[in-house]
Amino acid sequence: MPFPEETEAMIATWHGIKAPNRAGSVMAADLAATIRAFEAVRDHMAFEEEPASFVAALQETREQEIGE
Amino acid sequence: MSAPCDLGLVEAADAVAKRELTSAALLESCLARIDAVNPKLNAVIWQDREAAREAAAAADAALARGAKPGKLAGIPLAHKDMYYQAGHPCTCGSAIRRDFVPDYTCTVVERLAAAGAYSFAGLNMAEFAQNPTGHNRAFGHCHNPWGLERITGGSSSGSGAMVAAGGTFASLGSDTGGSIRLPAAACGVTGIKPTQSRVSRYGVMPLSFSLDNVGPLARSARDCARVLGVIAGHDPRDPTSAANPVPDYEAGLDGDLRGQRIGVPTNVLVPGAAPSVLAAFEAALEVLAARGAIIVRLALPLMDAVAAYGGILSRVEGGAIHAKWMRERAQDYSVHLSGRLYPGYGIPAVYYIESLSRRGAVLKAFAAEVFGQVDLIATPTIPTVLPTLAETDIDAAEAAGDPAETVARFLAVSVNTRPFNYLGLPTASAPCGLDANGLPVGLQLAGRPFAEARVLKVADAYQRDTDWHRRRPTALQ
Numbered sequence: 330m331p332f333p334e335e336t337e338a339m340i341a342t343w344h345g346i347k348a349p350n351r352a353g354s355v356m357a358a359d360l361a362a363t364i365r366a367f368e369a370v371r372d373h374m375a376f377e378e379e380p381a382s383f384v385a386a387l388q389e390t391r392e393q394e395i396g397e
Numbered sequence: 398m399s400a401p402c403d404l405g406l407v408e409a410a411d412a413v414a415k416r417e418l419t420s421a422a423l424l425e426s427c428l429a430r431i432d433a434v435n436p437k438l439n440a441v442i443w444q445d446r447e448a449a450r451e452a453a454a455a456a457d458a459a460l461a462r463g464a465k466p467g468k469l470a471g472i473p474l475a476h477k478d479m480y481y482q483a484g485h486p487c488t489c490g491s492a493i494r495r496d497f498v499p500d501y502t503c504t505v506v507e508r509l510a511a512a513g514a515y516s517f518a519g520l521n522m523a524e525f526a527q528n529p530t531g532h533n534r535a536f537g538h539c540h541n542p543w544g545l546e547r548i549t550g551g552s553s554s555g556s557g558a559m560v561a562a563g564g565t566f567a568s569l570g571s572d573t574g575g576s577i578r579l580p581a582a583a584c585g586v587t588g589i590k591p592t593q594s595r596v597s598r599y600g601v602m603p604l605s606f607s608l609d610n611v612g613p614l615a616r617s618a619r620d621c622a623r624v625l626g627v628i629a630g631h632d633p634r635d636p637t638s639a640a641n642p643v644p645d646y647e648a649g650l651d652g653d654l655r656g657q658r659i660g661v662p663t664n665v666l667v668p669g670a671a672p673s674v675l676a677a678f679e680a681a682l683e684v685l686a687a688r689g690a691i692i693v694r695l696a697l698p699l700m701d702a703v704a705a706y707g708g709i710l711s712r713v714e715g716g717a718i719h720a721k722w723m724r725e726r727a728q729d730y731s732v733h734l735s736g737r738l739y740p741g742y743g744i745p746a747v748y749y750i751e752s753l754s755r756r757g758a759v760l761k762a763f764a765a766e767v768f769g770q771v772d773l774i775a776t777p778t779i780p781t782v783l784p785t786l787a788e789t790d791i792d793a794a795e796a797a798g799d800p801a802e803t804v805a806r807f808l809a810v811s812v813n814t815r816p817f818n819y820l821g822l823p824t825a826s827a828p829c830g831l832d833a834n835g836l837p838v839g840l841q842l843a844g845r846p847f848a849e850a851r852v853l854k855v856a857d858a859y860q861r862d863t864d865w866h867r868r869r870p871t872a873l874q
Contacts, residue, residue, distance in 0.1 A: 340742040349727040352736030352791050352800040360743050366705040367748060374758050382757030387821055390764035392848035
């Protein structure tokens with residue numbers, strides 16, 4: 330099955346949602362580009378095992394107050 | 398002679414505090430301006446003039462009795478219509494929530510009220526804050542005060558338009574992929590998206606939990622500093638809000654840029670910008686350099702990962718929030734919104750978790766490489782000349798049978814703003830010129846986490862030497 334039809338069938342099966350219009354189908358078909366973009370960066374970084382890693386990173390990289 | 402509503406927020410608040418102006422005078426001036434311009438702009442969804450006049454009278458009476466004025470004493474404000482205020486409508490710019498009236502008030506509006514401000518209107522916005530242009534099928538499109546056929550930028554469309562037009566001294570916007578910075582840039586005003594977690598989101602309509610931010614649009618960096626100082630800080634009702642102390646943002650506005658290192662990307666976000674946009678941007682860099690800033694050209698790392706992961710988060714979280722309505726009421730959304738939500742349901746959960754999981758590592762690697770070399774990053778906020786409403790109208794293109802090209806133009810509007818949401822960085826936009834069609838161009842400035850003071854300091858220094866933020870919209874003259 331071509332990618333756009335396969336994607337729309339999967340969405341209908343898993344979520345009970347049909348393509349609302351052609352624009353939706355265009356954007357869903359563009360998920361092929363999302364997969365390519367994901368593949369391009371896949372496995373370049375280790376999986377973060379610790380929870381709240383982004384919150385920790387915000388603090389770790391934050392602007393330091395004078396005297397801090 | 399300009400009207401009271403043309404004052405900057407800080408000027409107006411200080412004048413009220415000194416009893417040189419009354420809150421009632423400010424309010425009536427704003428209301429008169431709205432009456433004059435809103436038929437052209439369509440920036441206001443609802444108003445409560447009676448309650449506002451009562452609030453203005455109460456503020457003036459309190460000051461007359463000698464009450465200590467707050468930082469926003471007697472300031473009337475109108476916000477993007479997605480901030481819950483008990484007993485007031487909150488349409489979220491949508492047909493689905495046209496009759497929604499919340500029974501509690503969001504933290505940020507409470508904090509503004511504690512500082513002396515009061516709300517008097519709900520402003521037009523992209524439906525559920527989900528587009529970068531300002532199109533709205535439920536309440537009509539918002540129009541740019543610099544060119545009525547042009548987009549205002551979204552999603553805080555009414556906020557950008559009405560701050561520029563003088564109908565409100567500032568406005569709360571929200572920013573998930575550029576929704577404060579885009580209308581600030583397109584309408585010639587100043588706006589700041591704070592660090593992720595800097596401002597409480599309690600009582601604010603969600604779009605994407607990981608990427609949503611609350612922040613102000615106003616006429617200057619100083620005005621934004623005043624508002625941000627009031628609303629920032631930990632909120633027990635929003636456990637995701639940061640406990641970091643809130644600096645005195647205004648106190649840091651000293652105009653001194655000596656030694657500030659401003660990074661200009663050589664690989665993304667700047668190359669390829671429209672010539673007139675690039676000319677305005679480079680001229681802005683010269684102004685910063687003349688004040689002592691050091692311009693550093695550098696490549697930004699990891700931008701492919703930022704784009705890939707960030708797009709996953711916004712689409713999946715937006716889809717999850719709207720899933721019930723997408724099943725039951727899809728026809729009540731505009732075409733561009735239901736179309737944009739739909740792909741979110743096709744993204745595997747593993748992609749979503751990976752995108753969340755890698756966010757901290759990406760930020761740390763990005764910060765180590767970039768903020769080791771520079772203090773701030775500068776780019777144009779919108780890299781293209783500002784498109785027209787017609788050029789980016791997906792609903793109309795759908796009706797005409799071929800929305801693909803319009804979808805591409807629509808999504809291109811926010812290409813320079815989205816990366817900073819995934820990275821969680823504080824990022825502002827300040828007006829820095831006009832494009833080839835005479836529409837405002839924005840200078841985007843991003844700093845490391847919790848560097849709002851530095852971002853505002855640089856924007857304020859730029860505004861000391863330029864008058865782009867004081868120019869009045871041409872389409873209203």
